Amino acid sequence: MGKANYIDDFHQWEQGFVFCHLVKVRFSETDMFGHLNNTVPFIYFEEARIEFFKSIGFMQDWLRSDNETIPVVADLQCDFLQQIFYNEQLKVYVKAHTVGNSSVDLHYMAKREDGSIGFIGRGTMVQISKKTGKGVPWTVEMKNLLLHQEKVGI
Amino acid sequence: MGKANYIDDFHQWEQGFVFCHLVKVRFSETDMFGHLNNTVPFIYFEEARIEFFKSIGFMQDWLRSDNETIPVVADLQCDFLQQIFYNEQLKVYVKAHTVGNSSVDLHYMAKREDGSIGFIGRGTMVQISKKTGKGVPWTVEMKNLLLHQEKVGI
Amino acid sequence: MGKANYIDDFHQWEQGFVFCHLVKVRFSETDMFGHLNNTVPFIYFEEARIEFFKSIGFMQDWLRSDNETIPVVADLQCDFLQQIFYNEQLKVYVKAHTVGNSSVDLHYMAKREDGSIGFIGRGTMVQISKKTGKGVPWTVEMKNLLLHQEKVGI
Amino acid sequence: MGKANYIDDFHQWEQGFVFCHLVKVRFSETDMFGHLNNTVPFIYFEEARIEFFKSIGFMQDWLRSDNETIPVVADLQCDFLQQIFYNEQLKVYVKAHTVGNSSVDLHYMAKREDGSIGFIGRGTMVQISKKTGKGVPWTVEMKNLLLHQEKVGI
Numbered sequence: 186m187g188k189a190n191y192i193d194d195f196h197q198w199e200q201g202f203v204f205c206h207l208v209k210v211r212f213s214e215t216d217m218f219g220h221l222n223n224t225v226p227f228i229y230f231e232e233a234r235i236e237f238f239k240s241i242g243f244m245q246d247w248l249r250s251d252n253e254t255i256p257v258v259a260d261l262q263c264d265f266l267q268q269i270f271y272n273e274q275l276k277v278y279v280k281a282h283t284v285g286n287s288s289v290d291l292h293y294m295a296k297r298e299d300g301s302i303g304f305i306g307r308g309t310m311v312q313i314s315k316k317t318g319k320g321v322p323w324t325v326e327m328k329n330l331l332l333h334q335e336k337v338g339i
Numbered sequence: 340m341g342k343a344n345y346i347d348d349f350h351q352w353e354q355g356f357v358f359c360h361l362v363k364v365r366f367s368e369t370d371m372f373g374h375l376n377n378t379v380p381f382i383y384f385e386e387a388r389i390e391f392f393k394s395i396g397f398m399q400d401w402l403r404s405d406n407e408t409i410p411v412v413a414d415l416q417c418d419f420l421q422q423i424f425y426n427e428q429l430k431v432y433v434k435a436h437t438v439g440n441s442s443v444d445l446h447y448m449a450k451r452e453d454g455s456i457g458f459i460g461r462g463t464m465v466q467i468s469k470k471t472g473k474g475v476p477w478t479v480e481m482k483n484l485l486l487h488q489e490k491v492g493i
Numbered sequence: 494m495g496k497a498n499y500i501d502d503f504h505q506w507e508q509g510f511v512f513c514h515l516v517k518v519r520f521s522e523t524d525m526f527g528h529l530n531n532t533v534p535f536i537y538f539e540e541a542r543i544e545f546f547k548s549i550g551f552m553q554d555w556l557r558s559d560n561e562t563i564p565v566v567a568d569l570q571c572d573f574l575q576q577i578f579y580n581e582q583l584k585v586y587v588k589a590h591t592v593g594n595s596s597v598d599l600h601y602m603a604k605r606e607d608g609s610i611g612f613i614g615r616g617t618m619v620q621i622s623k624k625t626g627k628g629v630p631w632t633v634e635m636k637n638l639l640l641h642q643e644k645v646g647i
Numbered sequence: 648m649g650k651a652n653y654i655d656d657f658h659q660w661e662q663g664f665v666f667c668h669l670v671k672v673r674f675s676e677t678d679m680f681g682h683l684n685n686t687v688p689f690i691y692f693e694e695a696r697i698e699f700f701k702s703i704g705f706m707q708d709w710l711r712s713d714n715e716t717i718p719v720v721a722d723l724q725c726d727f728l729q730q731i732f733y734n735e736q737l738k739v740y741v742k743a744h745t746v747g748n749s750s751v752d753l754h755y756m757a758k759r760e761d762g763s764i765g766f767i768g769r770g771t772m773v774q775i776s777k778k779t780g781k782g783v784p785w786t787v788e789m790k791n792l793l794l795h796q797e798k799v800g801i
Contacts, residue, residue, distance in 0.1 A: 189722075190652075211540050213376045217369035217425055223720040224367050224693060227686040232519050248579070258685040260651075262724030268780075271371055271556070318730075343568075344498075365694050377566040378535040385532060386673050402733070412531040414497075416570030422626075425710070472576075521686050523679035525733055530675045579679055 189264050191282070191292070191307045199302075202278035202294055204240060206233040210273045221269035226304050227261060230293050233277040234310070237291070241330040254312050254321045259288065261308035269295075269303045281331040287312050287320030289331050343418050345436075345446065345461045353456075356432035356448055358394060360387040364427045375423035380458050381415060384447050387431040388464070391445070395484040408466050408475045413442065415462035423449075423457045435485040441466050441474030443485050497572050499590075499600070499615045507610075510586035510602055512548060514541040518581045529577035534612050535569060538601050541585040542618070545599075549638040562620050562629045567596065569616035577603075577611045589639040595620050595628030597639055651726050653744075653754070653769045661764075664740035664756055666702060668695040672735045683731035688766050689723060692755050695739040696772070699753070703792040716774050716783045721750065723770035731757075731765045743793040749774050749782030751793050 216222040238244040278294040293306040346352045370376040392398040432448040447460040524530040546552040586602040601614040678684040700706040740756040755768040
């Protein structure tokens with residue numbers, strides 16, 4: 186697992202996750218090679234990320250039609266460590282790795298039922314203005330919430 | 340094919356299609372049983388239906404943010420006549436079967452490359468007001484366009 | 494709701510459901526009209542149907558690679574009664590309406606959190622031979638399991 | 648665009664693409680924020696990648712049920728440079744950036760109709776044995792085909 190250049194110390198990285206969201210692999214998410222199709226982990230990342238944002242109160246604002254900011258994805262990546270199969274229950278962990286001015290680098294880790302890691306990933310989200318499309322800085326309170334989330338989720 | 344109760348005379352029904360949209364089965368649309376997953380034909384129906392609506396100029400209005408109406412799906416059904424596989428190219432035909440006051444009953448037929456029929460279906464669309472959610476009647480011109488489309492598509 | 498021709502007495506039909514599977518609407522399942530895309534209920538139907546089949550022990554056999562039968566979808570339909578939105582939690586009910594020689598007509602009902610019905614549907618599944626593609630009759634025990642399922646699920 | 652650490656000289660990188668596959672954004676691929684959902688570019692990458700592999704004759708072998716190797720995705724990433732909208736036609740370019748013993752690092756670039764770049768990405772594929780799950784080395788001929796593909800596609 187040395188190839189994931191966004192991880193320095195793997196053990197420490199793994200220990201840093203607190204928030205987690207449960208996902209069960211759907212039949213329609215497999216492909217004719219018999220395993221989870223490679224495009225699906227990004228759906229799980231989005232679902233877990235939004236639950237994470239809900240847990241700290243961000244998503245509620247972003248979804249209000251009168252709100253002037255929305256989050257957009259700047260980049261995404263996934264390292265597939267093992268094949269995943271139909272009906273597996275995955276714990277998809279999310280954490281804020283680093284927080285920028287108007288962005289946050291989120292890291293992801295999906296654990297299988299046997300405790301092994303199925304896939305990991307990361308991606309930067311940016312809070313932008315709906316009107317201008319430009320980044321809107323986090324408040325100090327938001328930065329604190331992103332970095333010091335309490336244990337929530339499953 | 341006697342079970343499809345929305346078809347009286349199959350040969351006549353088949354001959355009534357003019358508009359068609361080409362679709363190629365994606366790898367990610369297969370499942371672990373090795374064939375096209377049963378949820379995907381409805382994606383093809385939507386794609387073909389929208390191309391049909393574009394061909395008669397309806398979709399362009401519905402997509403304008405200042406337009407007060409949008410189309411919604413009232414019901415959908417699909418009869419799966421044959422298994423479909425990865426990489427098949429399908430001709431997805433669409434036609435307006437009957438036109439109501441603010442609704443239209445669209446019929447669908449997907450032909451495989453050998454000319455056999457893979458799946459068929461139908462579904463009612465309703466033009467509704469974004470504000471009230473209630474049906475907005477077609478104009479006479481729209482009714483004519485729905486029923487007398489010229490040969491377009493592939 | 495008079496149009497759903499697969500329902501005689503709606504109240505009685507609604508009362509006949511026992512098995513139910515919980516689903517939460519994903520962000521990626523919405524579309525630019527702001528609601529659940531019309532293709533997604535069929536994904537929920539599949540997920541709920543497979544959980545139903547697991548609850549009576551059928552799916553486990555069908556998934557074994559040395560098993561000679563698989564279930565295939567013969568037809569599917571959905572009536573959309575209300576718009577569904579991001580983050581809604583739906584109770585997707587499934588029941589066997591009628592059982593044929595090698596087929597079963599499954600009915601579906603999705604309830605929203607306020608108890609109202611979001612969409613309903615039905616579809617026939619057939620147990621076929623992987624080799625011949627032809628229907629393989631249910632055993633008497635299987636027919637009993639299909640029709641007399643106990644309260645399972647959520 | 649300096650953040651994409653898999654690109655040295657952007658202009659040279661862009662010029663290196665030859666193979667391209669056309670994709671049209673489906674309505675069902677948008678989300679309630681009104682643009683292409685962030686999970687969809689990976690579907691386009693897969694579709695374009697498989698067309699690339701077909702153009703050099705690899706996919707045909709991998710799909711044969713008696714073939715002992717299949718390709719699997721080791722990692723994937725995408726940088727979203729612009730929002731993409733419904734109905735856009737994208738040219739999705741694919742090229743082999745580097746070829747390993749049994750792996751290939753594929754790069755991707757999606758151009759919009761105005762010639763601007765919507766998103767870019769990369770990912771490593773590995774040819775593995777279905778039985779052992781271990782990498783199976785490319786032949787010399789395969790390495791040549793990966794690196795010297797002729798102009799194909801659209």
